[in-house]
Amino acid sequence: GAVVSQHPSRVICKSGTSVKIECRSLDFQATTMFWYRQFPKQSLMLMATSNEGSKATYEQGVEKDKFLINHASLTLSTLTVTSAHPEDSSFYICSARDGSPGQGFDEQFFGPGTRLTVL
Amino acid sequence: AQSVTQPDIHITVSEGASLELRCNYSYGATPYLFWYVQSPGQGLQLLLKYFSGDTLVQGIKGFEAEFKRSQSSFNLRKPSVHWSDAAEYFCAVGEVGDYKLSFGAGTTVTVRA
Numbered sequence: 001g002a003v004v005s006q007h008p009s010r011v012i013c014k015s016g017t018s019v020k021i022e023c024r025s026l027d028f029q030a031t032t033m034f035w036y037r038q039f040p041k042q043s044l045m046l047m048a049t050s051n052e053g054s055k056a057t058y059e060q061g062v063e064k065d066k067f068l069i070n071h072a073s074l075t076l077s078t079l080t081v082t083s084a085h086p087e088d089s090s091f092y093i094c095s096a097r098d099g100s101p102g103q104g105f106d107e108q109f110f111g112p113g114t115r116l117t118v119l
Numbered sequence: 120a121q122s123v124t125q126p127d128i129h130i131t132v133s134e135g136a137s138l139e140l141r142c143n144y145s146y147g148a149t150p151y152l153f154w155y156v157q158s159p160g161q162g163l164q165l166l167l168k169y170f171s172g173d174t175l176v177q178g179i180k181g182f183e184a185e186f187k188r189s190q191s192s193f194n195l196r197k198p199s200v201h202w203s204d205a206a207e208y209f210c211a212v213g214e215v216g217d218y219k220l221s222f223g224a225g226t227t228v229t230v231r232a
Contacts (some may be wrong), residue, residue: 004162034220041128041211044163061218093162097218108218110155110162 002028004096006111013084014119019078021114023094024046029074030096035067038091038113050077084118091115121146121212125223132200133231140195140226142210151213152193153220154184157204166208169193205227205230 003026012021024035026101032051036044050056056069066088068080077096081088093113122145132138144150167178171219174186174203184195193210208221 007181009160034219041227043224046219049217049219058205066138073128095163108220110164112160112162 002026002096002098004030004109004110004111006092006094008114009051009112010115010117012117012119015085016083018080018082019084019116021081021092021094021116023065023077023096023111024074025098025109027059027073028096028098030077030098031074032097033071033077034095034097034108035069035077036046036093036095038093040091044093047079081116084116086118089116089118121150121214123210123212123221123223125208125210125226127177128224129227129229131229131231134202135199138195138200138204138228140208140228142193142195142223143191144193144210144212146212148215149172150184151215152184152186153211153213154182154193154195155167155179155209155211155222156180157209157225163209166195167225200228200230202230202232204228226227 005024007022035047038044047062048056048058050069050071052071058064071077091113095108095110097108124143153168154166158164166182167176169186177183182197189207207225209225211220
């Protein structure tokens with residue numbers, strides 16, 4: 001199946017700094033990427049939908065100025081956590097949808113996740 | 120809005136025994152239903168999906184799931200578990216049109232020897 005990578009896999013930063021997480025589709029073009037947040041022992045919560053070349057659509061309650069999403073190319077989306085605080089510590093997961101013609105609902109592939117710890 | 124409930128937080132099963140994970144959903148129309156498995160250090164992997172048609176669907180790794188509209192359920196089963204099946208399992212419902220997924224809280228499966 002298709003591969004989605006995330007970088008870094010783990011990051012520790014100081015409170016007040018910004019952190020960028022990359023999500024790449026390695027062998028397909030991702031017209032849509034999704035960003036999720038997962039708390040320990042909890043479900044994945046969709047944060048935003050990112051479409052290549054357009055602004056991201058954020059879910060209710062997600063601060064768009066804190067979580068900046070850029071989908072500049074068909075293989076790369078980035079999530080920047082700005083002015084990070086300890087409560088932003090979490091596991092961030094991206095998924096990418098193969099938008100090729102004929103692809104159905106199930107063509108969404110997940111990255112391995114990024115563990116963010118804010119001190 | 121759709122929602123997904125996985126009533127069992129943690130299940131322990133002996134290797135070789137059968138496994139059933141429960142999933143109930145709330146959705147106004149015919150749902151797109153999925154089961155994913157998450158292993159440490161790896162991304163979510165799709166086990167199987169239901170869109171329409173035969174209500175018993177077969178997936179990878181020997182898993183199957185049955186869609187029961189009357190019970191709003193999509194339970195996952197495996198006849199004989201292997202130690203490698205120890206992982207976190209998520210049920211999800213998909214929203215038609217924008218491909219968003221709503222996930223249940225997950226069930227942790229522990230396999231004992």
